[in-house]
Every structure is written in C-alpha cells, then in structure tokens.
Amino acid sequence: MEGPPTTIPPLLLRNIITSIFIYADKFLLNLGKRYRILGSLRYILVSIFFFLLQFFSSHEYSKKKSSTNEKISVVGNYPGDTGISRALTQLLSMMNDVPVSSRKYEIVRTLSEKVVDDNMSECHARLEEINVVVLSAAFSRTLLQLENRVAVIEDDSVHEIIEGSKGNFNKLSRVTRAVWYCLEAAWSRMGMSEVNRCGKSAEKLAAEVLWLAQKLAQCGNVAEAVERWGSASKLAWLALSAEPRLQCSLVKVPVFLLKQAKEIGNNKDDDEGKKERQKQMKMKLLMSWLPLLCRATNGTDTPLLSLSEKAEVEKILEEIIEALSNEEQEQILSIWLHHYIHCPSSDWPNLKDCYSRWCNSSRRLLILQ
Template identity: 50%
Template sequence: MHRRTPIGHRDAATAMEALNSLTAIAPLLLRNLVTSAFIFADKSFLSLAEKYRLLELLRYLVLSSFLFFLSFLPSLFPSSATPEARRRRRPRAAPPHSAACDSGIARALSQLLAIVNNVPVSSRKYEAVRSLAERLIDENQQEGTEALLEVNRTVLSAAFSRTLSQLEAAMVERSGSAAAGPNRVLRAIRSVQDVARRGRAWWSSEEPTRLGSSAEKLAAELVWLAQKLVACGSAEDAVCSWASASNLAWLAISAEPRLQGSLVKVSAFLFKQAKDMGLDEIDESKKEQQRQTRMKMLMSWLPLLCRASNGTDAPVLSLSERAELERVLEQTIEMLGQEEEQEEVLSQWLHHFMYCPSSDWPNLHASYTRWCAASRKLLLLQ
C-alpha cells in the first residue's frame, strides 16, 4: 500500500466540501431556526393579544412582516438556492448548454420530470405523466443518435440533482416541524410559502412546487431516476451526486424506517455502480477523482447501511442482495488503495456496526482483518 498524501491538502479539501455543504443548506437551517424562535415568541404574546385590540393589531403587523421576510429569505443565498448551482460545483462530461439541451424535446422531458416530482402519487395523473416521461426517455435511447442520448443524460442528471435537493429540504423541514409542533402560525407560514412557490414555478422545472412531494415519494423517485441514469450511460453522474449528499446521509440516520428503506435501496444500487466506475480508465487525474468519489460514498452512506437494513416488516434487501453488496463494499474499500483512507472507512463502519444492536449487517470483518494485517506489515517494514 502507498503512503497517504499530505494531510493538510486533504483537510483543506474536506473543509472546502463542508463549507459548500453548509452554504447549500444554510437557507433551510436559518428558516427553521427563525421560524421556531418566532413561534415560541408568538405563543407568549398570543394570550395578551386576545385581551387588547391594539396588541392584536400589532401582532398582525409583526406576523405579516415576518411572512414577507420569510418569502424572500431564499434570495439571500443565490449561490445555493437552486439545484443548478449545486451541479455547477462538480465537472460534467457533457456541455451544459449544447444545442441538444436547449431543444424542445429536452425542455419537454425536463417539464415532465418536474411534474413527476410535484404530482402526488395518489393522483390518477401521476402514473400517466411518469409513463409519458419513460416513453420519451426510451424513444430517445432507441434512436441512438448522440444528440438524443445527450438529452437523456443531461435532463436525467438535472432531475436527479433536483430531486436530491428537494428530498434534503423535505427532511430538514420535517425535522424542524417535529421540533416546533403544529400551530396556526406555522400553518399560515407554510400556506404563504406554497403560494410563493406556485407563483415562482408556474411551469418552470427550475423551481418546482412541492405539492405532493413527500420525503418517501421523492426517495422512491430517486431509485427510479438512478436506474434510468445508469440505463442511459450516466451512472457516474448519479454516483457523484449521491456521494456528495453527506447532509442527506446524516439526516437519513434518524429518518422513518420506510424512508430509510428507500435510501438503502438507492445506496445499494449506486455502490455497485461506483465499484465498476472507470475500471478501464487510464487518465490518472480521472482515476484519482473516482477514488475520492468512492471514499465519499463509503464515509457518507455506510452508517445508514449499518442502521437501517432491517426495514419495518421485512428486510430492505434479500439475503442474496445483502451478500452481494457486502462483496461490493469489500472490493470498493480495497480499491481505495491507501492504508489511512481504509482505516477511516473501517473505523466508521466499526463504530456504527457495534452501536446498532438491531442489525448485524454489513459484516466487513474480513476487510477489517485484512487491513490490520497490512498495517502490521507496513509498521514492520519501517
């Protein structure tokens, strides 16, 4: 095994990634913090306002001003407010503004995939619009021309990133709502936010409404979009987005079992793609980038696999699927190549594996033993 690169460079890269993630989630955290503080203050003020007319008018004025401020809060963070801004942080294989991506068929597919996010599963129109989107994707793929293949890759990648952002926002909002509890002010705030979203997103796919976009629904759609991306030859886009979703992975550990189950399925599917990614690559810089992506995948999503594989009524994955994924994880850890990175991953696994009494999977004891033997040899060679 090779010695690791200087820690200072990796720490700087890690700090930059953490800063980017913090910037991306800042509007959501700030909104929930401000909302919770306002609700607490309003509860104390409400009893007095009901007794005195002047105080009631003052309360109404403050509430209106607060709602107005809340509707403009996302605009204070323009660099992280849209999924497009997140996509620009990492390199893409295809040019983002080619003629194919600006075509009518690309816009039609983008709109259909945005509507899939927005329409509730209970609606009779949900399956119709999703089937139409699948039909367009399949027809583009069957044509086989580079322009239509590029449409599929670019639009599906954008849809995956957008759905990922919406899911993270839905989970943050849900955790904030659980802390604040339901009341009239919170319902009024959400009503104003929904109206604002509908006004901004009349038909655009850039900032869709969140009607019907429950966390469970969005997670299920991520599974579907990931499968479509891989079928269209864009597995790397999905893997890179998933590997970078460290905030979502952290939120997933304490999510509801049904939601965790969908996220385990996405993780299992994309871990397989990450292992096979770039096996024939000869460009050293590209190989290094893929190694870093695998490292982020392992560090972000191994804790969820340790803690959420049982499901509510039945295991999320079958016995054969579990065994296969264990082999994939072992091979992926071996592909890191650097002893200290393997140590980080295996230490992360051991912590969550041992402190989760309800699960004994994934069992990476063999990888841990191999790493210990290699580390011992390295020490003796020194």
C-alpha cells in the same frame, strides 16, 4: 521568504465540521432528554450546521456548474434548445409535482420512461446527450427536494422539543434569541418555506431519485448520480434519525449506486487524474451512506434485502474499500465499526473480515518501516 498562506479545501473542511458535529449532536441529544434548555441549544447548532453544509454545497455546485457551462460553450449545441429535450424536462418536473396517489402520476411516469427509452433506441448521439443532460438535471433537482423534505421532518421533530422548552427559551438572553430568529429566517431562505414543502412526500421523492439513477445507468452516465448522492452528506446525516419506512426508501438508492460504482474506474485507458477523482467519488459515497446501511434494515415488516443481496453488497463494499489506500481504508472502516457496533439489532453489512485484513496490512506496513 514566506510562502503563500495555505487554505483548507472546502470538501475537507466540510468533512471536519461534519465529524465534529456528529459527536457534539449525539452528546446534546442524550442530555436534551433530561434538560430542555439543551434541546433548545441543539436546535441552534443544527441550524448552524445546515447553514454551513448549504454554503459548502453551493460552493462546490457553483464550481461544477461553471465547468459544465464551459464544456457546453465549446460543444456549441446545448440539447435544451430542442423540442424533445423541453418535453422530457417538463415531464420529469411534473413527475415531481403530481402526487403519487393521483391516477395522472402513472401517466406522467410512463410518458417520461417512454421518451427516455425511445431516445435511446434511436442510437443517435444528440438524443443520447439529451437523455444524459435532462436526467442529470432532474436527479439534482429531485435530490435537493428530497433533502428539503427530510429536513422539514427533522425540523418538525425538533420543534416538538422547542415547544416544550418555551419557558426556558424566554429566559435566554436577547442576543441568543436574536441569533435564533436570524437562523429561522435563513432556514426559510434556503428553500424550506411552507410553499416549497407542499405535496413533496419524502418516500415518493426517494423512489423518484432511485428511478432517475436507474435511467442514468441505462444511459451510461451513472457516475453523475454516484457523485451527487455521495455529496449529499446533509441528507445522509438526517436519514440516521428518520423513521424506518423512510430509511428503507432512502437506503435503496446507495445500495443500487454501490452496485454501479463497482464498475466505475475500471477503464485502463483513463489517466491517473480521472482515476483518482473516481476513487474519491466512491469514497464520498461510502463515508456519507455507510452509516445508514448499518442502521436502516430494522423496524420494517418485510426484509429490505434478501440474504443473497446482502452478501452481494457486502462483497462490493469490500472490493471498493480494499482498492483504497491504507489511510483511506482506515477512515471508512472506522465509520463502519462505530455505526455497526452502536446498532446491536443489525448485523449487516458485516465487514469484519475486511477490517481484519486491513489490520494485517497495517501491521505489515509498520514492520517494513
């Protein structure tokens, strides 16, 4: 008797597509410098890739949102119904909108920090819940804006290739051009229109994401930031080709979250299911952002991290990786080795000892079989 058809989990399918695309994109990027028409083909593939990532991200977010709504309905007291929560929500939204060059930006930032800190100082469960819910929503919103802003930068650079290949584009079949225009329209519908792009500096948004993550950590809910940032694979991929200043702004976030993630999952009272979810959360953070750690410390006037900070983060990376299964360690270390070797100007993070220990462990497992 035949069983029910098996389906591939969305997260696994997304990771498979991402892996395939990274290698295909590298191949087309190299050839695109010699053949303009391949630069045009790369643009089409980039658009398709982002569309698929958006689809899977929306699917995961919808499931999570549904689960969150169920929890709220059980509690019955959603903190958004209070004046102080509405005030904090408005302040955090304004912080996104006001340019950092404006003298009003510091006022909004200071007021936001004061409201969060004053809520914490009261040691009241309802106020603590308001902080967590509003900050989590602001983190997700700012992260989405950051993804869109960085995608715009990448989109603009791709258009430089497109402008130089208009002659070849006109030679494409009508079917190909129709697909192209449809993808352009889909791109705009996913929030990439010029209206949404105005006033959103990528470096400013990266700094605000870091600030929100720090505030969530103070409120005891940094796991939310770790999960959301680890799931931002689209942003992580775009960051690899971003300019050095932006890369440095972005890399500060995973560096901070890795320090916080070290403490996640250390509660012995948690059930096995929760521990497994926490482990997968850390693994996603590593898979998405380890490549940027290997590449983002170059091209700036001042060091991004001190020697002691680099050593601290390396130790944390080793601890997190060695807590994974042998197969999971192989996945992470394979990603690290690829980007570490292909970035000859950077020697950080140096996980060679961790890699050697994994090799020794793999040998022992083979001998015991």
